[in-house]
Amino acid sequence: MSEISQIDTLSSEQVTNITRQTNYGTWRIQKTWKPMHVVDAEGCYFIDGAGKRYLDFSAQLMCVNLGHKNPKVVESIAQQARELPYMAPGYATTSRALLSQKLLEVLPPGLEKFFFATSGTEANEAAFKIARMVTGKTKIISRYRSYHGSTTSSISSTGDPRRWAMEPSGKGIGHIFAPETNCYKCPIKHTYPECGVACADYIEHMIANETDVAAIIVEPVVGTNGVLVPPPEYMPKLKAICEKYGVLFIADEVMTGWGRTGKWFCVDHWGVEPDILVTAKGITSAYVPLGLCATSKKIADFFEDNYFAHGHTYEAHPMTLGPAVATIEEMQRLNLVERAASLAPYVEEKLKALKAKHKSIGDVRGLGLFWGVELVKNRETKEPFNTMRDKVEGKPLVVDQIAAKMMGMGVAQQAWISHFVIAPPLIVTKEEIDFGINALDESLAIADALVE
Template sequence: MDSRTIVELCKQHTMWSWSKSGPLQPLAFERAEGVYLYTPEGKRYLDFNSQLMSVNIGHSHPKVLARMKEAIDGHMLFAAPSAATPVRARLGKRLAELVPGDINSFFFTLGGAEANENAIKAARLYTGRHKILSRYRSYHGATHAAMQMTGDPRRWANEPGASGFIRVMDPIPYDFSFGTTDAERTANHLRYLEEVIQYEGPHTIAAMFVETVIGTNGIQPPPAGWLPGLRALLDKYGILLVCDEVMCGFGRTGKLFAFEHFGAQPDILTMAKGLTSSYVPLGAMGVTDKIAAHFRDNVFWGGLTYNAHPFCLAVAEAVLDVMLEEDMVGNAARMQHVMLAEMAALKARHPSVRDFRAIGLFGAIELQKDRQGTRMAPYNGSHPAIDRMMAFFKQEGLFTISHWWTLMCNPPLSITEAELREGFAVIDRGLAITDEAVEG
């Protein structure tokens, strides 16, 4: 089929996430290799967002494809989640060795939202408390409870939802300031958060969920000292810390796990996306030894048919081998400097660039509509110039996404310096469109 036929049939017979399907004009991709995507007609796109910040090792890695074929040919393709399998034994042990601290037990799921759903259950069952804290500047998944934790506007159409979810401001919110320095932001936010905890009743709160580095809502690392300060505050009240690393884990930030940057250890860690580089669906919840011991004597009330699916676990093994053997985590750390230098050059040249940031290969460029720093798009909105810029990128063979006033820069961790600069050269040309919309 050609691109037009594929799109027409998909629109006629399938539904689309987060979209009105009528006006939607999706790209049709037939194959992918490395950091590039290809249409049926052979047009090449540089994948500058790893699809959904998830294809961490790049597309169609030959070593992983070979291992997938071996798993199909020589192993059990399905086992009920009540079964013990060799690959389950191996991958659990491997993750225990890779995750710092005493997170040594893992519950395998089908993706990140489901990992967070099970983390909510585990926190409530372990503590005997009901309430969950999370931040407005967050996204934790589209399933029911994960969506109630989510702060961004995708939650609105899914309300009313389950009870017990309390959302708080972020230490670096969109339009509010807890201070101008990291020290001020950390101290002021933790003071504010403790007051919220007092209002809600510490004895009623099971856990606080945080994206270690905020993903869709701005690619925002926490201010210095905030995560250790949060850890200490939650410990004071017996509240668990859950780090959602579905998007920022597995090398994306230049370390295998993002919390390694910030000097604090979670009680529960959730992961997905980069765990299999999205070659197949898989997520996981990791818990500390103390929590794992609780569930050796108490029922964990969670599970679905495809949990701990042996084929998916085998793919995760192969992906982890490639990621570590080829030092893709180290490459993400090295390429951070290239990305930041390219972003700084764009800000110097383009009046529409408001701000930029990157940690590893987790980056974002903010756009403004005037020289006073007014964001080019409103909260939960867009701007015609941004839409035109995104159309230009599509025309020029660059695949990425924008979120309100923010342009995402999250290529596969396998990207070379030349490929990274190739992407920023297209962005450089596209920003001329948003420059024309700058007022004054």
């Protein structure tokens, strides 16, 4: 009898082996993948097949904002399944109406019409198609060190190395790249504030010298690629540039939305109203897969007399919408947006103390409960231990070695190329923050020993 048929008697090792043999591990060379068997999760912790508990210090993929197994959201999933597990998107449902009302309470002003998808990348695909239909133009400007998803247009608009394997197809479908806002290591070698936010000026230069630009898409704070927080002038300036040239402004808040940065949405920090906002992840605390593409009334009005050429079977799926209502209500009841903002100074103080102690830390930056810790082998040159190409070629990364040591200490920490993304569930306590940062503190000896 094969292992796969022995479902009721699988050991933890068998679960790992079957998964490894029959599934693809994403964004990696396959021979190095040995996935952990996880059997349970609750609050800020998950448990492996051997019964060991881990602090989820990055909320999985920066998405389990409510923590694991929130009772209200869990019950809403069961209740929706009992009431109406599926209906085609051409029908109205109670959960669809209730969620739409809740969204109007929390989204930035001016976003009034919604397309529901099942992931962030699908929502971005919708945003690109909508922008092209409304403007009659084709090109989308995005930034290096961005990530917008894995489907064709989304990966083509992604600036990081996850795009490379898909080219040249991505080059032919209207995406061009601009420099990211990264004041720690400015890609155009300017110094803020004397530069006058030259990175935004360069995007204006691009728009003025390109034809056929429909939209620009930005993560208000770049997520996986470094938690890059822009200077306060950047987003308002970029929005003004878009208005000047008739270019739509798309805010990709898949990761930064839902209280992660201490506001409901990251653009709220600067009072910027995007033409289109895309989000996912925290909208259901990732309990069920839901993405959202929200548009302005001006865009919505265009389609009153023009054909809306987009849709799919799982659009506005009731099983995803009911839990989203419960998630928003739980965030409001627990004051989690305010909680993320109130804990930010505590996390900042702890991380800056780490930087003062460890010569391998080049920079610490963040907002709310969304922080990046960047490692360097040389603080003066800011040279990292590893590069994007090392990741693609499957070379050992220093951050992965540190994350593995932290895992052994009971802390699961998201690492990417040369930095860590610290983004625990918004219900995290100060004691849990201390536990996670202490594990990072001890594990950084690995990097300190390699500093030049």
